[in-house]
Amino acid sequence: MPHPRAQVVLHPDFQVGEIDRRLFGSFVEHLGRAVYTGIYEPGHATADEHGFRRDVADLTRELGVSVVRYPGGNFVSNYVWEDGVGPRSERKPFIDLAWRTIEPNDIGTDEFLQWAEREGIEPMMAVNLGTRGVAAAAALVEYCNGEAGSRWADLRIANGRVKPYGVRLWCLGNEMDGPWQIGHKDAESYGRLAAEAGKAMKLVDPSIELVVCGSSSMQMDTFGSWERTVLEHTYDIVDHLSMHAYYEELDGDRASFLGSGTAMDRFIRRVVASADAVGAERRSDKQITISFDEWNVWYLASRFPGEKNLPLQRDAPRIIEDVYSGLDAVVVGDLLVTLLNHADRIPVACLAQLVNVIAPIMTEPGGASWRQPTFHPFAETARLARGAALDLRVTAPTTSTRQHGDVPIVTAAATWDQGADGDGDVALFLVNRSSEPVEVDIAHPGLTLALTGGVQLVADHEPAVPGPEHAARVIDRCLSSVAAPDAGQDGARTTLTLAPESWTAYHGTARR
Numbered sequence: 001m002p003h004p005r006a007q008v009v010l011h012p013d014f015q016v017g018e019i020d021r022r023l024f025g026s027f028v029e030h031l032g033r034a035v036y037t038g039i040y041e042p043g044h045a046t047a048d049e050h051g052f053r054r055d056v057a058d059l060t061r062e063l064g065v066s067v068v069r070y071p072g073g074n075f076v077s078n079y080v081w082e083d084g085v086g087p088r089s090e091r092k093p094f095i096d097l098a099w100r101t102i103e104p105n106d107i108g109t110d111e112f113l114q115w116a117e118r119e120g121i122e123p124m125m126a127v128n129l130g131t132r133g134v135a136a137a138a139a140l141v142e143y144c145n146g147e148a149g150s151r152w153a154d155l156r157i158a159n160g161r162v163k164p165y166g167v168r169l170w171c172l173g174n175e176m177d178g179p180w181q182i183g184h185k186d187a188e189s190y191g192r193l194a195a196e197a198g199k200a201m202k203l204v205d206p207s208i209e210l211v212v213c214g215s216s217s218m219q220m221d222t223f224g225s226w227e228r229t230v231l232e233h234t235y236d237i238v239d240h241l242s243m244h245a246y247y248e249e250l251d252g253d254r255a256s257f258l259g260s261g262t263a264m265d266r267f268i269r270r271v272v273a274s275a276d277a278v279g280a281e282r283r284s285d286k287q288i289t290i291s292f293d294e295w296n297v298w299y300l301a302s303r304f305p306g307e308k309n310l311p312l313q314r315d316a317p318r319i320i321e322d323v324y325s326g327l328d329a330v331v332v333g334d335l336l337v338t339l340l341n342h343a344d345r346i347p348v349a350c351l352a353q354l355v356n357v358i359a360p361i362m363t364e365p366g367g368a369s370w371r372q373p374t375f376h377p378f379a380e381t382a383r384l385a386r387g388a389a390l391d392l393r394v395t396a397p398t399t400s401t402r403q404h405g406d407v408p409i410v411t412a413a414a415t416w417d418q419g420a421d422g423d424g425d426v427a428l429f430l431v432n433r434s435s436e437p438v439e440v441d442i443a444h445p446g447l448t449l450a451l452t453g454g455v456q457l458v459a460d461h462e463p464a465v466p467g468p469e470h471a472a473r474v475i476d477r478c479l480s481s482v483a484a485p486d487a488g489q490d491g492a493r494t495t496l497t498l499a500p501e502s503w504t505a506y507h508g509t510a511r512r
């Protein structure tokens with residue numbers, strides 16, 4: 001039997017849009033060991049003078065993360081930011097109701113923003129619209145971005161930081177549609193509060209960009225009507241609408257799990273349609289863009305007991321430290337393909353999260369740090385995807401899945417970084433979701449393409465086991481470099497074969 005075949009048409013004149021570097025963001029929440037013994041661990045052998053782990057910062061840099069969202073997540077909806085600034089000796093621990101954990105308040109706004117600044121990361125801050133409101137949100141913007149001479153900016157200066165941080169991206173709360181959220185609201189109440197908080201925040205600093213909460217997932221009962229109602233209140237004040245999505249393999253349904261990228265694609269199309277419908281009714285020329293500020297593989301339904309079933313804990317407990325397989329990494333690669341293909345509407349996205357909590361980077365307290373298999377597709381995509389995302393035409397056979405109906409067996413994204421004289425760098429990301437090899441014919445009329453090599457990640461069948469040794473073994477087995485395709489690299493066509501259940505990234509150059 002010949003292998004299934006797929007066709008890709010690629011031309012640099014057909015573009016989705018420029019890639020915003022903020023597409024390669026991540027997320028650090030006060031949750032489990034993300035902050036304490038994650039990014040921060042005074043006394044660790046690699047800790048810098050501020051108590052932050054150098055090994056984790058180095059891995060973060062290698063991951064290629066552009067933006068980091070902070071301090072939550074669910075955590076932000078009961079956070080009093082004022083209690084986390086100023087002299088540490090005066091800060092008091094409190095019960096974080098979101099994760100039922102005693103928060104020591106050792107790390108707050110200043111420590112996080114200064115860490116981000118030292119590491120060359122753009123911060124994305126969230127304000128509490130669960131238990132708090134307009135005044136506290138506007139005060140936090142003033143604390144972060146205000147010049148000397150007003151109350152909250154002067155407090156920052158008294159706390160040792162003269163220069164404003166210039167935080168550009170702001171989330172108006174987090175997942176306010178979720179019944180688990182502290183201070184959960186219906187769309188009407190949230191929409192009105194977000195509009196007023198956003199208005200006040202922009203009066204403090206008109207240069208900021210605001211993200212309003214969309215649905216926590218496409219499965220929420222209020223999905224669609226939530227977006228419409230919230231945007232009816234906030235359309236003129238906000239810039240981005242948030243999307244969150246987590247995917248997992250359920251009941252051994254591998255085909256549906258491998259098709260997660262198609263589910264994400266449909267979710268994006270629906271949210272874009274909802275936002276544009278509100279814009280159309282208003283006859284508005286403004287386009288709301290998407291901040292996909294939580295996405296990942298998370299064994300949420302199958303392994304997470306639920307927030308309210310967590311015991312009350314202290315000292316950075318281990319919460320949702322998912323261990324990832326080669327299969328999970330292939331799906332992460334495919335989700336990145338989906339995000340690239342929507343680069344025109346998604347300027348911001350955050351892999352949730354960065355360290356220890358559903359994360360590409362893991363640590364042991366007082367010990368090692370290491371990469372999970374999911375680290376690699378993210379790092380490679382962030383490194384190779386430059387310039388504009390191309391509007392590829394992909395034709396592939398479909399396979400039927402229990403959760404998503406028919407999904408294509410091959411997905412692809414490509415980027416084009418224009419150089420001088422019509423030359424450019426090309427990156428090509430390809431996923432084969434089927435369990436047999438697939439031949440891909442790439443037509444690139446008018447373009448001489450020279451793919452020079454790449455990396456390939458294949459799915460495994462073994463259950464993931466915690467620890468650095470296992471992660472290293474999985475990566476060793478599943479990740480390899482691939483040579484330039486040997487077949488058919490001629491003037492206008494390139495042919496290559498994709499390994500079963502794999503994600504591959506090629507790079508090369510092209511000349512018109």
Ligand SMILES: O=[N+]([O-])c1ccc(O[C@@H]2O[C@@H](CO)[C@H](O)[C@H]2O)cc1
Pocket residue numbers: 029031072073074075174175180216217294300352353
């Ligand atoms: O679908 N759910 O049941 C569900 C439950 C919790 C949930 O929380 C989100 O994910 C958490 C971890 O990143 C963030 O703190 C929060 O924003 C997101 C989705």
